[in-house]
Amino acid sequence: MNKEQLFEQIKQKKSFLCIGLDPVLNKLPKHLLKYNDPILEFNKQLIDATHDLCVAYKPNTAFYESYGAKGWQTLTETWKHIPNNLFTIADAKRGDIGNTSAMYAEAFFNEEGSGMSFDSVTVAPYMGKDSVSPFLNFKDKWVILLALTSNEGSQDFQTRQSGDDKLFEQVIKTSSQWASTDQMMFVVGATKAEAFENIRNLAPDHFLLVPGVGAQGGSLAAVCKYGLNSKCGLLVNAARSIIYASDGLDFAEKARAEALTLQQEMEQILGAAQLI
Numbered sequence: 001m002n003k004e005q006l007f008e009q010i011k012q013k014k015s016f017l018c019i020g021l022d023p024v025l026n027k028l029p030k031h032l033l034k035y036n037d038p039i040l041e042f043n044k045q046l047i048d049a050t051h052d053l054c055v056a057y058k059p060n061t062a063f064y065e066s067y068g069a070k071g072w073q074t075l076t077e078t079w080k081h082i083p084n085n086l087f088t089i090a091d092a093k094r095g096d097i098g099n100t101s102a103m104y105a106e107a108f109f110n111e112e113g114s115g116m117s118f119d120s121v122t123v124a125p126y127m128g129k130d131s132v133s134p135f136l137n138f139k140d141k142w143v144i145l146l147a148l149t150s151n152e153g154s155q156d157f158q159t160r161q162s163g164d165d166k167l168f169e170q171v172i173k174t175s176s177q178w179a180s181t182d183q184m185m186f187v188v189g190a191t192k193a194e195a196f197e198n199i200r201n202l203a204p205d206h207f208l209l210v211p212g213v214g215a216q217g218g219s220l221a222a223v224c225k226y227g228l229n230s231k232c233g234l235l236v237n238a239a240r241s242i243i244y245a246s247d248g249l250d251f252a253e254k255a256r257a258e259a260l261t262l263q264q265e266m267e268q269i270l271g272a273a274q275l276i
């Protein structure tokens with residue numbers, strides 16, 4: 001999916017919500033355990049209940065890899081169940097020497113080989129340009145590069161002064177030269193709302209993937225104050241607050257209600273910014 005198509009989806013759905021599909025077997029509603037693949041059933045029902053309210057889904061691969069080959073199959077089937085008009089993010093936080101990154105890119109982008117073709121993959125910038133560029137050799141596929149992450153440990157390296165800039169500022173400035181805003185986004189945690197004004201100055205036209213509302217306590221309104229741009233420019237992710245809204249028979253209904261609350265807030269924000 002390209003940037004224009006993504007913005008079209010945002011306008012149509014009046015939403016820039018991304019739902020994180022991070023399922024853990026022992027947190028699933030008990031009635032799903034009778035299925036051959038309870039996690040797949042959980043994901044399918046969540047997707048069916050929410051796909052009109054969000055523009056993206058982000059399965060974090062850790063939640064599938066931890067179940068071995070079966071988990072990888074669940075990830076593949078989950079990807080297949082996501083309607084075509086939604087943006088898909090393989091949250092795998094990859095990045096390695098060039099020939100290895102090329103194989104990671106194949107794993108997430110080449111359906112013929114792996115059975116999956118996500119629109120994007122999250123990538124760590126630490127190993128530099130040649131570790132990121134193999135992911136950019138696919139048309140309309142995106143790298144979502146970690147810039148300023150939502151966790152406490154982001155202070156350990158990312159906000160350290162490095163010359164005139166903080167390290168995450170250097171990441172944004174330097175990597176902006178590697179790809180256009182049609183192929184690269186940055187991860188900025190919702191818990192770092194105070195950084196969005198600065199980040200928008202450094203990356204005015206990029207989409208930002210913003211995890212950390214809901215369970216991590218980030219504020220949607222605070223993120224949007226400086227985060228929005230003329231093409232919205234934000235995908236705001238929530239996982240646990242939506243997918244575990246209930247652990248009963250009504251889990252999908254309650255997940256929908258949580259997603260709807262966020263979508264309605266997003267609709268107001270987009271309206272106030274005259275983007276819809």
Ligand SMILES: O=C(O)c1cc(=O)[nH]c(=O)n1[C@@H]1O[C@H](COP(=O)(O)O)[C@@H](O)[C@H]1O
Binds near residue numbers: 187214216238
């Ligand atoms: O790349 C990410 O998506 C990510 C980056 C970051 O800085 N913080 C962060 O929480 N994430 C991911 O976003 C999701 C957040 O989930 P919840 O906290 O349950 O909404 C998880 O899959 C995290 O791995």
